[in-house]
Amino acid sequence: MSMLARARAELVALKPYASARRSGFDARIRLDANESPWDGDGAQAQAINRYPEPQPDLLRERLASLYATTPQRVWIGRGSDEAIDLLLRAFCVAGRDNVVALAPTFGMYRIGATVQGAQFRAFPLDAQNDFALDTDALLALVDDDTKLVFACSPNNPTGTLYHAQLDALATALAGRALLAVDEAYIEFADAPSATALIDHHANLAVLRTLSKAHGLAGARVGALIAREDVVDLVARIAPPYPLPVPSTRAALAALDDDALARTRERIATLVRERERLRESLIALDCVDRVLPSSGNFLLVRFDDARAAFSRLLDSGILVRDFSAQPGLAHCLRISIGLPEQNDAVIAALTGSTR
Ligand SMILES: *Cc1c(COP(=O)(O)O)cnc(C)c1O
Numbered sequence: 001m002s003m004l005a006r007a008r009a010e011l012v013a014l015k016p017y018a019s020a021r022r023s024g025f026d027a028r029i030r031l032d033a034n035e036s037p038w039d040g041d042g043a044q045a046q047a048i049n050r051y052p053e054p055q056p057d058l059l060r061e062r063l064a065s066l067y068a069t070t071p072q073r074v075w076i077g078r079g080s081d082e083a084i085d086l087l088l089r090a091f092c093v094a095g096r097d098n099v100v101a102l103a104p105t106f107g108m109y110r111i112g113a114t115v116q117g118a119q120f121r122a123f124p125l126d127a128q129n130d131f132a133l134d135t136d137a138l139l140a141l142v143d144d145d146t147k148l149v150f151a152c153s154p155n156n157p158t159g160t161l162y163h164a165q166l167d168a169l170a171t172a173l174a175g176r177a178l179l180a181v182d183e184a185y186i187e188f189a190d191a192p193s194a195t196a197l198i199d200h201h202a203n204l205a206v207l208r209t210l211s212k213a214h215g216l217a218g219a220r221v222g223a224l225i226a227r228e229d230v231v232d233l234v235a236r237i238a239p240p241y242p243l244p245v246p247s248t249r250a251a252l253a254a255l256d257d258d259a260l261a262r263t264r265e266r267i268a269t270l271v272r273e274r275e276r277l278r279e280s281l282i283a284l285d286c287v288d289r290v291l292p293s294s295g296n297f298l299l300v301r302f303d304d305a306r307a308a309f310s311r312l313l314d315s316g317i318l319v320r321d322f323s324a325q326p327g328l329a330h331c332l333r334i335s336i337g338l339p340e341q342n343d344a345v346i347a348a349l350t351g352s353t354r
Pocket residue numbers: 078079080081082106152156182184208209210211217220221222
């Protein structure tokens with residue numbers, strides 16, 4: 001069954017904005033889009049006087065091959081944040097529908113749902129048991145008006161991987177809700193991407209990003225990978241030119257063979273550093289628990305998170321304080337940095353001077 005049966009009917013029926021770049025014509029003199037006729041002759045570093053392709057073919061092909069899928073199943077946007085927003089817009093009828101997400105998790109699902117007027121249902125992970133997910137209990141939160149279930153895996157900020165449970169979850173939600181798997185950190189995990197499951201599940205979508213492992217947070221490039229019908233619907237409701245030309249160039253440069261080899265090395269370094277930092281933190285008196293992590297960060301429960309936060313800040317190190325969130329009392333999230341930056345974290349917390 002196509003998931004479009006669960007999408008907003010007025011959007012499925014919407015005739016898309018006919019942008020100049022979508023017309024399919026090719027011509028020597030282009031006077032169809034009210035652009036400036038001067039390209040970047042000195043005043044600008046790059047020729048960016050023309051509107052970009054709505055979905056650049058080459059980037060779509062490169063991302064499809066990186067994510068082991070087909071170009072038709074890829075929609076590229078301004079970070080996965082934009083894909084999250086568009087999925088919520090595409091599926092949720094304001095004032096009626098709801099979405100379910102894990103708690104604690106990435107904050108944008110709640111923001112996006114609220115902006116769209118959808119009810120946000122937070123399913124509490126088992127904080128006593130390293131944030132384990134009880135899928136049956138989660139499914140009890142799903143009803144006829146649930147359109148999306150967000151599963152962030154590895155989960156931000158806990159670092160927990162839920163990939164072993166995704167196949168069963170997608171099966172249980174079939175024909176009812178789209179399971180959106182946010183894989184922002186999958187490069188740091190020891191698990192294959194859920195994109196392989198899309199062949200078996202029409203209701204599974206995967207969110208990927210170049211912001212974390214690929215080092216392009218400033219370029220804002222992310223992707224939705226889903227069945228063609230869902231990808232086409234998102235493309236139809238998206239603004240006509242989501243990808244700035246400089247961002248596409250930066251993304252293509254990050255995806256050439258040399259850059260990908262460097263990225264793989266950096267991922268290996270960060271994973272090694274994560275485990276090294278984890279061991280060092282566990283040994284500290286002020287640390288109560290360091291969650292196992294499949295991401296490029298560690299969630300650390302301190303005896304006194306406030307004191308630890310201040311101590312780090314006094315050493316010029318900023319981490320993220322989650323201690324006010326349910327289930328995260330005394331927890332700080334520490335991103336994995338360069339080896340010497342990670343050393344600085346340990347030094348600050350042991351009180352030794354550098
Ligand atoms: C960082 C992050 C994102 C945002 O990705 P962008 O592609 O930069 O928008 C999405 N999901 C999670 C869980 C994140 O931590």
